[in-house]
Amino acid sequence: xxxxxxxxxxxxxxxxxxxxxxxxxxxxxxxxxxxxxxxxxxxxxxxxxxxxxxxxxxxxxxxxxxxxxxxxxxxxxxxxxxxxxxxxxxxxxxxxxxxx
Amino acid sequence: xxxxxxxxxxxxxxxxxxxxxxxxxxxxxxxxxxxxxxxxxxxxxxxxxxxxxxxxxxxxxxxxxxxxxxxxxxxxxxxxxxxxxxxxxxxxxxxxxxxxxxxxxxxxxxxxxxxxxxxxxxxxxxxxxxxxxxxxxxxxxxxxxxxxxxxxxxxxxxxxxxxxxxxxxxxxxxxxxxxxxxxxxxxxxxxxxxxxxxxxxxxxxxxxxxxxxxxxxxxxxxxxxxxxxxxxxxxxxxxxxxxxxxxxxxxxxxxxxxxxxxxxxxxxxxxxxxxxxxxxxxxxxxxxxxxxxxxxxxxxxxxxxxxxxxxxxxxxxxxxxxxxxxxxxxxxxxxxxxxxxxxxxxxxxxxxxxxxxxxxxxxxxxxxxxxxxxxxxxxxxxxxxxxxxxxxxxxxxxxxxxxxxxxxxxxxxxxxxxxxxxxxxxxxxxxxxxxxxxxxxxxxxxxxxxxxxxxxxxxxxxxxxxxxxxxxxxxxxxxxxxxxxxxx
Numbered sequence: 001x002x003x004x005x006x007x008x009x010x011x012x013x014x015x016x017x018x019x020x021x022x023x024x025x026x027x028x029x030x031x032x033x034x035x036x037x038x039x040x041x042x043x044x045x046x047x048x049x050x051x052x053x054x055x056x057x058x059x060x061x062x063x064x065x066x067x068x069x070x071x072x073x074x075x076x077x078x079x080x081x082x083x084x085x086x087x088x089x090x091x092x093x094x095x096x097x098x099x100x
Numbered sequence: 101x102x103x104x105x106x107x108x109x110x111x112x113x114x115x116x117x118x119x120x121x122x123x124x125x126x127x128x129x130x131x132x133x134x135x136x137x138x139x140x141x142x143x144x145x146x147x148x149x150x151x152x153x154x155x156x157x158x159x160x161x162x163x164x165x166x167x168x169x170x171x172x173x174x175x176x177x178x179x180x181x182x183x184x185x186x187x188x189x190x191x192x193x194x195x196x197x198x199x200x201x202x203x204x205x206x207x208x209x210x211x212x213x214x215x216x217x218x219x220x221x222x223x224x225x226x227x228x229x230x231x232x233x234x235x236x237x238x239x240x241x242x243x244x245x246x247x248x249x250x251x252x253x254x255x256x257x258x259x260x261x262x263x264x265x266x267x268x269x270x271x272x273x274x275x276x277x278x279x280x281x282x283x284x285x286x287x288x289x290x291x292x293x294x295x296x297x298x299x300x301x302x303x304x305x306x307x308x309x310x311x312x313x314x315x316x317x318x319x320x321x322x323x324x325x326x327x328x329x330x331x332x333x334x335x336x337x338x339x340x341x342x343x344x345x346x347x348x349x350x351x352x353x354x355x356x357x358x359x360x361x362x363x364x365x366x367x368x369x370x371x372x373x374x375x376x377x378x379x380x381x382x383x384x385x386x387x388x389x390x391x392x393x394x395x396x397x398x399x400x401x402x403x404x405x406x407x408x409x410x411x412x413x414x415x416x417x418x419x420x421x422x423x424x425x426x427x428x429x430x431x432x433x434x435x436x437x438x439x440x441x442x443x444x445x446x447x448x449x450x451x452x453x454x455x456x457x458x459x460x461x462x463x464x465x466x467x468x469x470x471x472x473x474x475x476x477x478x479x480x481x482x483x484x485x486x487x488x489x490x491x492x493x494x495x496x497x498x499x500x501x502x503x504x505x506x507x508x509x510x511x512x513x514x515x516x517x518x519x520x521x522x523x524x525x526x527x528x529x530x531x532x533x534x535x536x537x538x539x540x541x542x543x544x545x546x547x548x549x550x551x552x553x554x555x556x557x558x559x560x561x562x563x564x565x566x567x568x569x570x571x572x573x574x575x576x577x578x579x580x581x582x583x584x585x586x587x588x
Binding site for chain 1: 231232235239243246247250253254255256257259260261262263264267271273274275277278280281282284288289335336339340
């Protein structure tokens, strides 16, 4: 059996890749994909912990989180489509009407 | 198990499903949809008040607290208090929307439907006793709010605000979820009630992981409540969103974040108070200072109120640093009064844009003649937000700050920072009063007609602010009862 640590390191790496993507990428679609990677890294955590703890609620949580991630992508893509229609671009640097 | 206690939520979901269908069949939508949504909210508010005993009728056979679905949801005084608050704010927002959302606006069915669903999501957070239900409630409310923020489809600002809100919201959700997954790994459970006991007997070698999980949860939830240093999105989103939705975000959505924070930290992790209280103390002080200082130089009313909202979030966050029953009661009381004040203030801003007056602070000039009643209500809201007695904002701030003094130690300094901040905030609130009442106008203003559907919620919230200020005891008692359910 693969040790638990391997899973945790994998998920931590995926999470960091996601955070890096959100912070550095300027294209909205890249950002959306990075957020998806973060959410999926959490699912790995849940399933791994669930298997090693012998408790099913983690897998239930993973299923819920997959469903919510799907809903989030749907609304996210709709918002980016709207953004493209109004601003003609999804490059986040070029969209800055609201500034403090 | 008694599912009757979920009746308010069931009604809201049923009507939320019905509204888009009705939307297809009726030509004159502004006539029917808001009334349907407001009716559903009114009925569920009535049922909630019967549950809490505000209306002394014994129609429903329910006990409080009730535990549902194997402890996933618990309806106690805390849940009922917040549910009433969320329902009330949405009720006012729906009323104001009936004149803010115009006949030619498309997708009105979705607008009211999403508002109701977001409210149910918030109510779920208030009831949640398990991290699964807590997270689902949080997401249901957030996802609906992203869509609502982008409702004005032909507005560039609205699209930009929706994009910012979505990216920040999704990022914070995944951070919260990662924290939850680490907690699940440490404790083997997602049940908040078992957290304390499970965490007591973890291996000391895993303390680092516990600290990391806590930091993830604090950071994620702080994004949701727009606490500094995670607040940068709030002014942009509040400014760009349709003003009725801004009302909803400031008065209800932010409170949902606090409900989640209270549930997780003051209920689940209260045994580890010593480890996280200081973090919240520093964040509370930072949040109120940043919010108040940034509000000083804002010219746009919505942006100014957004920063004031951030500052108020700092005051509420003090309760997490103090972490006593008294402080939680004070925070819940402040959440209530702040919901009244922000609902009133933002609906006034929405009203000004409907009356084509504009949303800059300078546009308020001459409002005392254009619309004396609006000017008066705005003045009451501003004074209350600044914490001038005998208004509601003073009463709730008093309870909250005195709970910090009561706790003693370094928390006294937190109270001092909060009091200094209140003094600073008076400057920009008074500026609004000055524009309305003191400064001369360059041309003679004429009396304007206010939209009635917006005037009613404004007058009601103003009345509530005055009544709570003059006669705070029953409201404080209700808040303390709610706090007792969480911290015995």
